Amino acid sequence: MMSESFYRYGVGTLSAMTDAPGPTTSVAMQDPVYVAAVVDLLAVIAYGEISAFERLAEDSKLAPSLGDKAALAGMAATEFFHFRRISGRLRELGVDPIEAMLDFVEPLDGFHERTAPSDWYESLIKAYVGEGLVADFYREIAEFLDVDTRTLIVESLDDADQASFAVARIREGIAADPRLGGRLALFGRRLMGEALSQAQRVAAERDALAGLLAGGVDRPGMDLAAIGRLFNRLTENHTNRMEKLGLHA
Amino acid sequence: MMSESFYRYGVGTLSAMTDAPGPTTSVAMQDPVYVAAVVDLLAVIAYGEISAFERLAEDSKLAPSLGDKAALAGMAATEFFHFRRISGRLRELGVDPIEAMLDFVEPLDGFHERTAPSDWYESLIKAYVGEGLVADFYREIAEFLDVDTRTLIVESLDDADQASFAVARIREGIAADPRLGGRLALFGRRLMGEALSQAQRVAAERDALAGLLAGGVDRPGMDLAAIGRLFNRLTENHTNRMEKLGLHA
Numbered sequence: 001m002m003s004e005s006f007y008r009y010g011v012g013t014l015s016a017m018t019d020a021p022g023p024t025t026s027v028a029m030q031d032p033v034y035v036a037a038v039v040d041l042l043a044v045i046a047y048g049e050i051s052a053f054e055r056l057a058e059d060s061k062l063a064p065s066l067g068d069k070a071a072l073a074g075m076a077a078t079e080f081f082h083f084r085r086i087s088g089r090l091r092e093l094g095v096d097p098i099e100a101m102l103d104f105v106e107p108l109d110g111f112h113e114r115t116a117p118s119d120w121y122e123s124l125i126k127a128y129v130g131e132g133l134v135a136d137f138y139r140e141i142a143e144f145l146d147v148d149t150r151t152l153i154v155e156s157l158d159d160a161d162q163a164s165f166a167v168a169r170i171r172e173g174i175a176a177d178p179r180l181g182g183r184l185a186l187f188g189r190r191l192m193g194e195a196l197s198q199a200q201r202v203a204a205e206r207d208a209l210a211g212l213l214a215g216g217v218d219r220p221g222m223d224l225a226a227i228g229r230l231f232n233r234l235t236e237n238h239t240n241r242m243e244k245l246g247l248h249a
Numbered sequence: 250m251m252s253e254s255f256y257r258y259g260v261g262t263l264s265a266m267t268d269a270p271g272p273t274t275s276v277a278m279q280d281p282v283y284v285a286a287v288v289d290l291l292a293v294i295a296y297g298e299i300s301a302f303e304r305l306a307e308d309s310k311l312a313p314s315l316g317d318k319a320a321l322a323g324m325a326a327t328e329f330f331h332f333r334r335i336s337g338r339l340r341e342l343g344v345d346p347i348e349a350m351l352d353f354v355e356p357l358d359g360f361h362e363r364t365a366p367s368d369w370y371e372s373l374i375k376a377y378v379g380e381g382l383v384a385d386f387y388r389e390i391a392e393f394l395d396v397d398t399r400t401l402i403v404e405s406l407d408d409a410d411q412a413s414f415a416v417a418r419i420r421e422g423i424a425a426d427p428r429l430g431g432r433l434a435l436f437g438r439r440l441m442g443e444a445l446s447q448a449q450r451v452a453a454e455r456d457a458l459a460g461l462l463a464g465g466v467d468r469p470g471m472d473l474a475a476i477g478r479l480f481n482r483l484t485e486n487h488t489n490r491m492e493k494l495g496l497h498a
Contacts, residue, residue, distance in 0.1 A: 050319055050322060053325075054309065057302070057325065058306070058307075060303070065347070066347050067347040069299070070332070070347065073299060073329050074329060074333065076302075076306065076326070077325070077329035080323060080325070081326060087319075098314070098316040102315065
């Protein structure tokens with residue numbers, strides 16, 4: 001499932017201290033390779049958020065009622081404010097956030113094109129299952145980062161509100177039309193597959209980003225076993241989310 | 250220019266104390282007619298904000314760059330948070346904001362359909378000139394309200410950021426292609442005309458809302474001369490905004 005280059009970065013870390021806490025801010029930020037990786041990571045998260053804003057705003061047109069529309073619009077607005085906060089941090093690091101995001105436009109737009117919801121329920125699945133998966137992934141990576149960057153990322157992934165709204169609506173929809181469940185389960189699997197293949201592609205193309213997982217002489221990294229556990233956790237959380245919806249992952 | 254029903258409410262206020270400060274919160278909120286009018290006003294503002302969110306998010310697709318897109322997305326997100334705040338106030342008043350907004354969907358959607366921007370520059374004009382006009386109008390009405398409602402409305406109309414962004418971009422556009430100015434001037438006039446005709450229509454159909462301007466035995470209202478001055482101020486501000494863009498109103 002994982003590409004060769006993905007493994008390469010994992011295997012390269014002979015001094016890996018798996019699951020150890022990340023470096024402290026002041027020391028970490030003196031390492032230009034680390035800073036480059038953080039910039040890449042914040043940029044891909046930022047572009048993910050502005051494009052999630054766009055898609056959620058677009059999908060809100062599919063809403064069957066004004067209340068549902070407002071709920072999806074709220075998720076979109078929250079994504080935008082997370083984007084703004086991460087952009088601010090990029091500027092603090094002396095980086096133009098717009099320029100830093102450009103490299104991630106194509107892969108993330110590609111993900112959205114291949115997972116465009118065909119109706120209101122698929123847009124809810126994407127909002128809940130897709131965003132949940134992305135959030136899990138970044139939370140895992142954040143564990144390897146200095147405390148300031150970690151806090152920024154974790155806070156920017158907070159989506160408690162949208163989860164309960166989407167779960168309730170999807171369950172109602174399936175209760176009213178049980179055939180809907182099969183289609184949504186398929187869509188959820190497609191989301192998982194496309195997200196993994198995009199994550200791999202981005203990691204393979206961005207050395208700095210992949211290097212974060214590999215660690216450095218003074219920073220913990222992940223060995224192969226740790227990467228395996230990470231994917232297990234992602235899959236487990238995905239399965240849990242699908243089950244909350246009454247769907248098979 | 251104003252409909253008969255619009256005048257009727259203005260003329261009906263024999264005890265009008267033009268330009269006097271609005272009533273205090275506690276007293277005003279004991280009057281069910283006043284509360285009904287405030288609910289109507291907050292509902293129309295709230296629907297205006299959620300629909301501005303939608304249009305700005307939609308128009309952000311016309312943006313020529315990622316930076317411009319982010320700027321328009323930011324305006325959209327701000328509209329949403331204003332919407333959320335006003336919805337919260339409606340709930341405090343014991344009203345379901347979604348239900349309260351329903352009566353305003355048709356006139357406001359009609360306004361947006363008749364003023365759909367055909368390109369990026371028209372969307373900027375709409376964001377700056379259109380929202381500015383709407384904000385002026387509600388600010389004027391807010392003067393007749395209790396202090397809590399007035400503060401809520403005035404704060405929800407704050408759009409300092411979007412103004413400077415739109416002005417800069419539009420002026421750049423006209424500098425690069427002077428013919429653009431004529432088309433944008435026409436579009437600005439259309440916005441003004443459509444906004445006035447929708448405002449009139451809403452006021453004519455919603456007795457409670459129109460009654461706000463008319464005042465009551467214990468509340469100041471507007472006489473004909475005051476309504477005339479209000480329209481003069483709206484027109485003047487509109488002209489100022491157009492001039493800031495280098496356009497004739």
